Amino acid sequence: MTITHEFNREEVMAYLDGELAPARALQVHAHVETCPECSALASDLRQVSTNLRDWTVESAPSRLVAPAGMPTPPVRRWWPRALALPIAPRWIAIGVASAAVLGFVVLTQMQLRVRPAAKEWDLNGRISGSADAVSPTRALGYASASKDGRGFGNGTGRGGVPTDGAMRRDPSQIVAMSPGVSLDNFGVNGTLGPQVQQGQTAPAAVSQSAQMIERTGIVNLQTEKFDDMRAGLERVAATHHGSLSGLNVQGDPPNQRTLSATMRVPVAEMDAALVAVRGLGRVLQESQSSDDVTDAHRDLAIRISNAKVEEARLGEILKDRTGKLSDVLAVEQAQSRVRTQIEQMEAEELAMRNRAAQSTITISVQERYRAELADSGPTPVGTRLRNALVDGARAAIDSAVGATLAVLGAAPTLLLWTIVLFVPVRILWRRLRRSTISA
Amino acid sequence: MTDDALMLAFQAGDRASFDALFDRYREPIWAFFRRRTADPADAEELTQETFLALLQGARRYEPRASFRSYLFGIAFNVLAAWRRKSQRRGEVSAPLEEFASASHDPGATIWLRDALAALDPDEREILILREYDALDYAEIAHVLRVPINTVRSRLFRARMALREKLTDEPAPAATRDDSESANAGARASGRGAQRAVKMRTTS
Numbered sequence: 001m002t003i004t005h006e007f008n009r010e011e012v013m014a015y016l017d018g019e020l021a022p023a024r025a026l027q028v029h030a031h032v033e034t035c036p037e038c039s040a041l042a043s044d045l046r047q048v049s050t051n052l053r054d055w056t057v058e059s060a061p062s063r064l065v066a067p068a069g070m071p072t073p074p075v076r077r078w079w080p081r082a083l084a085l086p087i088a089p090r091w092i093a094i095g096v097a098s099a100a101v102l103g104f105v106v107l108t109q110m111q112l113r114v115r116p117a118a119k120e121w122d123l124n125g126r127i128s129g130s131a132d133a134v135s136p137t138r139a140l141g142y143a144s145a146s147k148d149g150r151g152f153g154n155g156t157g158r159g160g161v162p163t164d165g166a167m168r169r170d171p172s173q174i175v176a177m178s179p180g181v182s183l184d185n186f187g188v189n190g191t192l193g194p195q196v197q198q199g200q201t202a203p204a205a206v207s208q209s210a211q212m213i214e215r216t217g218i219v220n221l222q223t224e225k226f227d228d229m230r231a232g233l234e235r236v237a238a239t240h241h242g243s244l245s246g247l248n249v250q251g252d253p254p255n256q257r258t259l260s261a262t263m264r265v266p267v268a269e270m271d272a273a274l275v276a277v278r279g280l281g282r283v284l285q286e287s288q289s290s291d292d293v294t295d296a297h298r299d300l301a302i303r304i305s306n307a308k309v310e311e312a313r314l315g316e317i318l319k320d321r322t323g324k325l326s327d328v329l330a331v332e333q334a335q336s337r338v339r340t341q342i343e344q345m346e347a348e349e350l351a352m353r354n355r356a357a358q359s360t361i362t363i364s365v366q367e368r369y370r371a372e373l374a375d376s377g378p379t380p381v382g383t384r385l386r387n388a389l390v391d392g393a394r395a396a397i398d399s400a401v402g403a404t405l406a407v408l409g410a411a412p413t414l415l416l417w418t419i420v421l422f423v424p425v426r427i428l429w430r431r432l433r434r435s436t437i438s439a
Numbered sequence: 440m441t442d443d444a445l446m447l448a449f450q451a452g453d454r455a456s457f458d459a460l461f462d463r464y465r466e467p468i469w470a471f472f473r474r475r476t477a478d479p480a481d482a483e484e485l486t487q488e489t490f491l492a493l494l495q496g497a498r499r500y501e502p503r504a505s506f507r508s509y510l511f512g513i514a515f516n517v518l519a520a521w522r523r524k525s526q527r528r529g530e531v532s533a534p535l536e537e538f539a540s541a542s543h544d545p546g547a548t549i550w551l552r553d554a555l556a557a558l559d560p561d562e563r564e565i566l567i568l569r570e571y572d573a574l575d576y577a578e579i580a581h582v583l584r585v586p587i588n589t590v591r592s593r594l595f596r597a598r599m600a601l602r603e604k605l606t607d608e609p610a611p612a613a614t615r616d617d618s619e620s621a622n623a624g625a626r627a628s629g630r631g632a633q634r635a636v637k638m639r640t641t642s
Contacts (some may be wrong), residue, residue, distance in 0.1 A: 010591050048598050048601045051551065051601075055551055057473040066457065068546075071494065434464045434520065
C-alpha cells in the first residue's frame with residue numbers, strides 16, 4: 001500500500017525541532033500520527049538527539065568572570081552608514097563604485113585629447129592662441145627641402161643657395177629624383193653650373209629682403225538691413241579693387257537669414273576693406289591671421305630651379321643617345337617625370353604668390369531676428385510641430401545610441417580593471433572586517 | 440528583561456545589565472568553546488575574549504537579529520580567528536581530536552566521537568550548534584551566514600548519517616570506574632535494545 005506524503009522528511013525533522021509555523025506543525029503532527037514511515041523517521045530522529053546528549057562537558061571554571069569596563073566609542077567608519085550592507089551587496093556596491101571611478105578616469109582622458117589652436121591675430125594686432133601656427137613650409141611639404149644641407153657643399157646662404165652663385169647638386173640627389181638612372185652610365189660629375197648658364201629658364205626670383213605674407217580675416221556681422229548686405233559687400237569689393245566669391249544666402253523670411261561670402265582684395269587694401277565691412281553691420285566676431293610664406297616660397301623656387309637644371313641635364317644626355325636602348329628609355333621616363341614635377345611646383349608657386357598678393361576676408365552675416373505673430377510663413381504650424389516632434393525623437397534616439405556606444409566603448413576597460421582590482425580590494429576588505437571584529 | 444533590553448541598557452551605561460547577560464550566557468559560550476578546543480585553557484581564553492568583544496562593541500550593537508545569534512556569531516568569529524592563528528603556528532589538529540577529553544564518560548562516547556568525526560565539517564558544525572548550543576535554524580543561519588534551507592538540509596543529512604551509525608555501532612566497552620559501570624551497562628543495554636529496532640522498509 002502506498003501512502004501519499006504531503007510533507008518531505010526534512011519537514012518532519014523541522015516539526016520535531018519546533019521550526020514550523022503552528023498551522024503547518026499541526027498538519028505534520030496529524031500526518032506523523034497516521035503514517036508509519038514518517039512515524040518511524042520521527043522516532044529515529046528523536047533517538048539520535050537522545051544519544052547525542054551523551055556528550056557533556058564540565059562547567060565553566062569559577063575564575064571565568066565578566067570583563068571590566070564600559071562600552072567603548074564606536075570605530076569611525078570610513079564609509080557612509082548607508083553602505084553598511086550585508087557582505088554580498090557590499091561587494092557589489094564596492095565593485096560598482098570602483099567601475100564608476102575607472103569609467104570617469106577613462107572618459108576624462110578621452111575628452112582631454114584636444115588639438116592645439118592655430119596662432120591668430122587679435123583685434124589689437126597681438127598674436128593670440130596657445131600653439132604655434134602650422135609652418136607654411138611644413139604645410140607645403142617642403143620641410144626638408146633646404147634645411148638638411150645636403151648637396152650644397154660649403155658656403156651656402158639662407159635657403160641653401162650657394163653664396164658663390166653656382167648651383168651645385170649632390171649627384172645622389174639626381175638619382176633620388178630620377179629613379180632608374182645610373183650615374184655610372186652617364187658620368188654625372190655633380191657640377192651643373194654651365195648647364196644652368198646656357199639658358200635654362202629660372203623661376204621668378206625672390207628678393208632676399210622681400211617678404212611674402214598670406215593674410216586672412218574673418219568677420220561675423222549682424223544687421224537688420226539684410227537685403228542691402230549683398231550690394232554693400234559688392235560695393236566694398238569694387239572700391240578696394242577686389243572681388244567677391246562664394247556668396248551664399250540661406251533662410252526665408254520671417255525666419256532668420258544668413259549670408260556667407262569670401263572677399264579677395266589686394267593686401268594693401270585689406271585694412272581699409274575691413275573697416276568698410278565693419279561698417280555694414282554690428283560686429284559679433286572678428287579675427288585676423290597671417291602666415292609668412294617667404295621661406296616656403298623661396299624653397300619652392302629653388303626646387304623648381306634645381307628640377308629645371310636636372311631636366312636640362314637629362315636632355316643633354318638624351319642628345320648624345322649613347323648607351324643601351326633600355327637606358328635611353330629610362331632617361332626619357334625620368335625627364336618626363338621631372339617635367340611633371342616642375343609644372344606642379346610652378347602651379348603651387350603661382351598660387352602662393354597670388355595668395356600673398358591678395359588677402360582673403362571671410363564674411364558671415366546674420367539677420368537680426370524679429371519675431372512675428374502673424375503669418376508664420378510658408379511652413380504651417382502643424383508641419384512645424386510635426387518637425388519638432390520628429391527632431392526630438394531623433395535627438396532622443398541619438399542620445400541613447402551615443403550613451404550605449406560610450407558604455408560599449410568603455411566596457412572592456414572597465415571590466416578589465418574590475419577584474420584586476422577585485423581580488424586585492426576583497427583581501428583589503430576582509431582584513432578591515434577582521435580588525436573591526438577583533439576590536 | 441530580554442537579552443536585547445539588557446544590551447540596550449548596557450549601551451546606555453548600565454553595567455549591571457552586562458553582568459546579567461554574562462551570567463546568562465557564561466555556560467553556553469563556555470560549552471561552545473569547550474566542545475571545539477582540546478585544552479580547557481583555550482576555551483576559557485576564548486570565552487573571555489568573546490565577552491570582551493561584546494563589551495567593546497556594545498555601542499555598535501543594533502537589535503536586528505536575536506541577541507543570541509549575535510553573541511554566538513561573535514564566538515564563531517573568535518573561534519575562526521583562533522583556528523587561523525593556530526594553523527599559522529603549525530598547530531593543526533584532526534577533527535574532533537579534542538572531543539575525547541571533553542566528555543565525562545569517554546568510554547560511552549567513543550562511538551559518538553567517531554560518528555561525528557565522520558561527518559562533513561559543515562554538517563557537523565550545524566549539528567553541534569543545534570543539538571548542544573540550542574540555536575534555532577535562523578540563528579544558525581545568521582551565525583554561519585548561510586540560508587536557512589541550507590541549514591535544514593545539512594542538519595537532516597547529519598542526523599541521517601548519525602542514525603546509520605547508531606544502527607551499526609557495537610555496544611561500548613565497559614568503563615574502568617566501578618561506580619559508573621552500572622550506568623554504563625544500563626546505557627549499553629538501552630542502546631542495544633534500540634539497535635535491535637529494524638529500519639523501516641518502504642512500502
